[in-house]
Amino acid sequence: MFISVFQEKWKDLPKILQKRYSNRAYSDDIVTVDGKLDVYCSWLIRLLKPFLKIFNVLVPYQGKNIPVSVSFVSKSDSEILYFNRTFSFPDKKPYRFYSRMVRLKGDDVIEFMRFNIGWRMRCFYDGKKVVLQHRGYVWKFFGLLIPLPINLLIGKGYAEEEAISDNEFRMYFEIRHRLFGKVYGYGGNFTIKEQEI
Template sequence: MNMNDKMNGIYFVYDGECPLCRSAAYALRIKEKFGALHLINARTEADHPLMAEINKRGLDLDEGMIIYDGSNFYHGQTALEFMARHGAAKNSFTVFCKSLFRWRPITVITYPWMRGTRNMLIRNKNIGRIDNLNHKSTPIFQSIFSDAWDNLPPVLKKHYANRPYCNDIVTVSGHLDIMCKAPLTWLAPIMRLMGQIPPANEENVPVTVEFKSDLHSKAFQFNRQFYFKSTKPYAFRSQMIQVQDNVVIEVMRFGLGWKMRYTWDGTKVILSHKGYALKLFGHFVPVPLTLFMGKGYAEEVAVDEHRFDMITHITHPWWGKVYQYKGRFEIMEKLDG
């Protein structure tokens, strides 16, 4: 069989190592007008002709199950909606799907939770990802920069070399000049509690940054250590999560995130402000904090094959530039994991 042949019935592609997915696959019943229901375990039937088409279309099976009805592919949330619309009410599972997931607002809210549950179950079983799109061989930021990736200077490619679903670590070291002024300084205790940028004023601060991959996701983690003269080292940790094309959210402690757009203008990488968001139960909820906190901005410029300059600042609509750090970093180490 190949995709040029007529494929009759409904094909349900699922993760056979996920108890939740497996139970759904075995319990699903489809209306008779669609014909037979064919189950495909993505882990054991990777050579099925349908899998080749799924990969060609860039459908990530680690992000959701897939239903194919002979002409259309339904992925993740839309697959759940297909089950609700066209399932035959012959058992409690199908009745549950039809009663709950026929309403799109409900699937929008609940599907990330279901996907998170699946990921947790897989982690607990110490099972790797399906990775049908072979993400492990591609840097996380290659899809963010898209066609511009090939034009990045070598040092910036090293900076963003981390791949997903592995233990890659890239370490950089440098010095930063840090400026923080009112009214942001008034919030210093809250900023420290929330693990935000260091509310300090000091020049030539030694800083070490680890860019770490996540074994179980496509998140890009920042672990920063600031070594101030008169205080203990300050840790600022966050993770970058791609939400759409070149739009990324940097998530900090308690789920507060800065939403930004990554671009390469031919001379530098620019991170432009797109607002703030709060991560709640797998969803990013926009929060109107720009008027209160100001707009973020950052850029990175290659110096040579091993060093790059960077600057980050926050500009408040009333108070002007209230925060900035800038300096130079050198790629120290890259560990492939």
């Protein structure tokens, strides 16, 4: 899938990022990465915790050096890429967060969560890191993409991933509100645990 997203920039991606983004559409590819993240939740996100759990859109806890495993899964009958995340907070049951990513055209992609709520973004390689740049939130309803003004409530998303070595990459994600600043975020390092291509 991501070869068509990055297009001519694919060959410029560092080796570790090529592995991380190696899932192909219409395949049985699986890439699993393990790492540890520092997770931050502001008062606003903690206030919205019940809704976050219902919609399964963000991890509603915070902590340092939280073990996280993410499996990127392709299916032979689809071009969709599935994200299966497991956050292992101490003294809590593992928190599982599922989403799926689809490419619209070019570098325009949407990550859908439960109830077809999606984060639309531009995905590109800037020569140093992969950047996921906010393009809004949407609701997919009978094939239509309806814009949602969620950014007025929680803010705009941003993410990046950068190679550290041939075996490790750094990732960072945040949601920043124009009035309240950073309201949510996590960041840390990952290694490839398994790659079935």
